[in-house]
Amino acid sequence: MAHVTETCDDDTVNIITDVTTTPATLYDIRALPDIHNRLAQRDLLPDEHLVDGGYTSIVQQDQSAREHGITLVGPVRKKRTRQSRQGNVFDRDAFTIDWERQQVVCPQGKPSREWSTPLSIAPYTRVRFAKEDCGQCPVRSSCTRGDRRQLNFLPKQLYERQAAARAAQQTTPWKANYAMRAGIESTVNEFVNGHGMRQTRYRSQTKTHVQHVLTAIAVNIERVNAELTTPAAERRPRTPTALQNFLDWQRIPRPTSWRTAGKS
Template identity: 45%
Template sequence: MTEAVRAVLEEVARDAPEVLDELVTAEWAQRYGRPVRLCSQPGHPAARQEQVGNDARELLQRLDARFPGGAPAQAKVLRTILVQHVLVDAKGRFRPRTMRDGRPPSRIQIESPYETEARWTRRGDTRWTGYLAHVTETCDDKRINVITDVATAVSSADSQALPGIHARLRRLRLLPDRHLVDGGYTSVAGLDAAARLHRVTLIGPLPPSTTPQHHPAAPPRSTTPQHRANDGFGRENFIIGFDQREVTCPNGQVSANWQDLPVAEPTKVAVRFDARQCGRCPERAKCTPGPFRSLYFPTHRLHELQTKNRADQQDADWRRLYGRHSGAEGTIEEVADGHRGHRCRYRGLAKTHVQHVPTALAINVERLSLQEPDDGSYRPRPQDSRQSPPQ
């Protein structure tokens, strides 16, 4: 938020410096006269937050009085950042907004006043503020592999990029028969959509089985503590009868409390065992810490697809085929280090994408320039593609 106040001061000092008369003092110049670089644990963070909030409020009040028809652009950004990041308590003091207060998710939260479309992103142990670049390339052992698609996106699940990638490849007649992706792109709904809409076999590991269970007094959790410690019952221990619309627990109790969730949900079926059934179960401690157990799982068709995918992952031929995906890491290094793909020359999602596309073209030109002249007849496009992880 300090950088947001500084950005407003820079804009106003350039366009309407008289607004800052009698406002910007020596203390203001010390706080905002240079870019702020705080350490990981700055001193007196609450006092600093309150001071910056008071400065921002006073600055915005002056701008509202000076520009009744509309504040400068950076002032609008500052107002949005204030709403997203801080709250005013009953005594008029600023304090950081928490998730309990309704803090917006990272996909819509502004992180920089100079680049309002960039978002905070995390992949594994890597964190950054910027964009995601999804790179798709061919992976034929006998031909030069070329990049066929580049997608630039803000912070989101990697699997959300696949429908757009497949749609563009289909429009260019470059759609592969098999598409190798890493675990971030796979979901049972994504596997089904790729096969049904584009006739593309999505090859990648599905995430491990999770079994949300909860009761009204506790928030949902991915698995029970006992299941995570290999000392409890997961979803795979329950017998699902899709035709009978009932589920049998490991202790023999049958639940007919079957509910189809909205179509938009990846997992579309919810089943709950009554508290009367779980209350008298001698193994309840291995199943749920609450008064009852709930299960969430895909519909019949998606459940079969999920089971088949997890079985295929144990097959040596599947692993050998998926091993081709390892070359995608080399492409990412080529984009990031060889062509400085981690640094953008422009601001905004659209212009950043403009940089990514010529970068991919340059990589293709470099690769094709190393190809030996081929006097043979035309060869069709390769049938396998692999998906590089985002950057």
């Protein structure tokens, strides 16, 4: 799989700045740190990086900001729990988190009994409520189907970043800004249909990466050449040759192109 990064500034040529080649089975988000490191080595890091949802996570947004000063812009995944899908149950937002005391209070005012961060779900924090509290709760059916309620949530800094990101991506300015990312789809199409990127010519990932890089160079040359080519109306005519001057002196019409002239 080839991960392509290009510039998208207004009124400039979109230049491909990086191509990272990974196994097709690797998740997109796993490739992003390597992409940023490669851009940093060449002093090509962007201030803002528009990425597909497959490259987006709150943890990655925080890491990109801390390590490279990059604002990672991409859709943050919505809640997918049973409580978030049904309107008659209590989702995570219905609970009050006390970060200082490491305790969560449920909608009925009962505090949680356990607060831990298991390695299996890090960096998420897990809290559990007491069985006796949930067992006697009058709204238990609207909260959990088990014997007690359990919640998983990110640390405070990431939790607040997640909430802000989800709210921001619902606004018109965010959507207008993120719409520029759609341009990379035409670049991928250019790679695939114009240069056969999905048909590797070599064996091994290393050699395939060389193919991807050479393809990116070819695309960049095409784009720069198209931008620098002067329109025909602004081109200066070439200096006539001696033969052309002789034909003009003899008032002999000369064809526009000698290649299209008739032969006998």
